[in-house]
Amino acid sequence: MANHESRRPKSRRGDREARHHQPGFRGRGHRHRRSWLEFSRRLFEDQPAENGPGLSDDRLVQIAAAGVTGSDIADCIHSGCYAGFVASHSQNAIDAGLTHVPVVKVGDTVLENLTPDGLRAAIERATSAAK
Numbered sequence: 001m002a003n004h005e006s007r008r009p010k011s012r013r014g015d016r017e018a019r020h021h022q023p024g025f026r027g028r029g030h031r032h033r034r035s036w037l038e039f040s041r042r043l044f045e046d047q048p049a050e051n052g053p054g055l056s057d058d059r060l061v062q063i064a065a066a067g068v069t070g071s072d073i074a075d076c077i078h079s080g081c082y083a084g085f086v087a088s089h090s091q092n093a094i095d096a097g098l099t100h101v102p103v104v105k106v107g108d109t110v111l112e113n114l115t116p117d118g119l120r121a122a123i124e125r126a127t128s129a130a131k
Helices: 027-045 057-064 072-079 083-095 116-130
Strands: none
Touching: 027 057, 057 072
């Protein structure tokens, strides 16, 4: 299994962290940019019911046929090559109290108003409080 570490880039001042997690766009994903968008769109269209069993490996392989070529995607899905990575990140989210997506946090505050104005206001409040 490949070692995948979350990167936490610092601001130029070195005092802020920014984390961006684009699910599934790791490893070889950059070589399949257009395929990834179609695959992602189809995953959301075929999303199973909440708290259900999820999609089978065979169904994931069918959805991946939206544009990802080669047998490596099917081999990866069936072998569970990223199972540990997904389990680890899922547990991190659970431990952090994240119960839905998307989740945007400024400091320790989970934002509920994800409009541009809401985000701007939250950032301004956090910046003012940090001074």
